[in-house]
Amino acid sequence: MTEKQFSEAMAAIDDRYxxxxxxxxxxxxxxxxxxxxxxxxxxxxxxxxxxxxxQGGELFGDTVELQNGEVLRFAxxxxxxxASIDADVTVQKLSQAQVQQLFPDMQAHADAIxxxxxxxxxxxxxxxxxxxxxxxxxxxPLLDTVLLGEETTSTVNGMPVTAGRFVTDKNSRGEKTAIxxxxxxxxxxxxxxxxxxxxxxxxxVKTELADILQTILKNGEPNWETxxxxx
Amino acid sequence: xxDDAKILDLFFARSEQGLHALDAQYGKVCRKLAHNILxxxxxxEECVNDAYLSVWNAIPPARxxxxxxxxxxxxxxxxxxxxxxxxxxxxxGYTVAFEExxxxxxxxxxxxxxxxxxxxxxxxxxxxxxxxxxxxxxFLRRYWxxxxxxxxxxxVGLSEKNVSVRLTRMRKQLKNYLxxxxxx
Numbered sequence: 001m002t003e004k005q006f007s008e009a010m011a012a013i014d015d016r017y018x019x020x021x022x023x024x025x026x027x028x029x030x031x032x033x034x035x036x037x038x039x040x041x042x043x044x045x046x047x048x049x050x051x052x053x054x055q056g057g058e059l060f061g062d063t064v065e066l067q068n069g070e071v072l073r074f075a076x077x078x079x080x081x082x083a084s085i086d087a088d089v090t091v092q093k094l095s096q097a098q099v100q101q102l103f104p105d106m107q108a109h110a111d112a113i114x115x116x117x118x119x120x121x122x123x124x125x126x127x128x129x130x131x132x133x134x135x136x137x138x139x140x141p142l143l144d145t146v147l148l149g150e151e152t153t154s155t156v157n158g159m160p161v162t163a164g165r166f167v168t169d170k171n172s173r174g175e176k177t178a179i180x181x182x183x184x185x186x187x188x189x190x191x192x193x194x195x196x197x198x199x200x201x202x203x204x205v206k207t208e209l210a211d212i213l214q215t216i217l218k219n220g221e222p223n224w225e226t227x228x229x230x231x
Numbered sequence: 232x233x234d235d236a237k238i239l240d241l242f243f244a245r246s247e248q249g250l251h252a253l254d255a256q257y258g259k260v261c262r263k264l265a266h267n268i269l270x271x272x273x274x275x276e277e278c279v280n281d282a283y284l285s286v287w288n289a290i291p292p293a294r295x296x297x298x299x300x301x302x303x304x305x306x307x308x309x310x311x312x313x314x315x316x317x318x319x320x321x322x323x324g325y326t327v328a329f330e331e332x333x334x335x336x337x338x339x340x341x342x343x344x345x346x347x348x349x350x351x352x353x354x355x356x357x358x359x360x361x362x363x364x365x366x367x368x369x370f371l372r373r374y375w376x377x378x379x380x381x382x383x384x385x386x387v388g389l390s391e392k393n394v395s396v397r398l399t400r401m402r403k404q405l406k407n408y409l410x411x412x413x414x415x
Contacts, residue, residue: 001336001351001354001355001409001413002336003329003332003333003336005336005351006332006336006351006355007311007329008351008352009351009352009354009355010355010374010375011304011307011308011311012349012351012352013352013355013356013359013375014352014356015295015296015297015300015301015304016297016300017300017356017359017367017371017375018297018299018300018303018304018371018375019297019299019300020364020367020368020371021367021368021371021372021375021376022260022299022300022303022376023299024368024372024386024387026385026386026388027386027387027388
């Protein structure tokens with residue numbers, strides 16, 4: 001196509017192209033302030049994503065879906081502290097029959113904790129598989145650890161359950177440990193359950209914890225009367 | 232603001248108000264187009280007035296579907312004619328815009344130029360259809376309206392550099408397109 005032909009072709013071009021170009025609305029340029037705000041917003045987003053990645057890549061937090069479809073959400077806990085139990089206690093190993101009576105359908109081992117001064121039942125401390133179980137049935141807290149950080153409460157079977165997780169630094173083999181816990185109240189009893197495992201297997205760790213949680217909630221508050229009578 | 236239909240009705244009623252309405256609506260666009268080609272305000276004004284007279288004579292019976300495009304075409308043609316007559320040695324916006332296209336186009340050739348202008352227009356239209364709307368507007372604003380880069384950049388919300396780069400790419404596309412279609 002020669003210049004003359006091109007010029008003629010341009011002159012003969014369909015009106016719709018000319019109208020389109022003539023009526024194309026002028027775009028308003030964003031002010032400098034708006035552009036800086038956009039840049040700032042992008043930086044905040046990048047920073048937020050960075051935090052999410054550093055926290056293990058869970059964009060919407062660490063959660064586990066329960067068998068009834070409800071979701072248990074775990075807050076990120078910064079550190080684990082030690083709390084002292086403010087009482088002198090005596091410990092009594094519970095028989096399997098006693099454990100089964102307190103926690104039906106659970107393969108547990110537990111010790112009953114009594115106040116040394118008056119033999120009053122304070123609660124029990126035990127294991128369900130490798131899951132730590134601490135139940136306090138008095139006004140004396142038995143938990144010897146304090147988890148520091150934000151708290152998240154989910155509703156499971158209509159009960160408020162506070163849950164969280166703590167991830168350790170890498171050990172000498174470069175492995176991290178994930179600790180998941182849940183705390184809740186059933187009647188006069190305060191429950192704390194905790195499960196730990198390799199960070200890479202954390203899905204299994206929290207699922208095991210969730211299964212035990214649901215079993216406890218289904219059973220309801222343990223009947224302490226037999227133990228109290230024994231004391 | 233008067234819409235195109237009302238302006239056309241005034242022309243059909245042979246009311247001079249039609250010319251005033253046309254000028255109020257599209258006078259600025261027409262004057263800028265003529266000025267881009269001629270590079271002279273007075274010449275541009277005269278061309279626009281001549282274009283209005285042509286429109287007055289053509290409507291009726293003509294009833295253009297795109298009144299703005301219709302008037303702009305007349306302004307452009309008259310401006311190019313005047314430009315050729317004056318054969319201005321000075322570089323106008325039209326000269327500068329078309330110099331950019333020299334690499335895409337072939338040299339004057341009587342045989343080639345005998346090809347139907349309509350076929351060339353269709354080929355050009357087909358090329359324009361391959362572009363995005365924004366790029367098509369940029370192309371037309373540069374090579375039909377002969378707008379400077381600065382004005383195009385302000386219109387489409389890009390920097391002058393961006394407009395320049397896009398036009399360079401489009402010229403390359405045009406060159407490839409014409410080579411493929413014409414086989415030269």
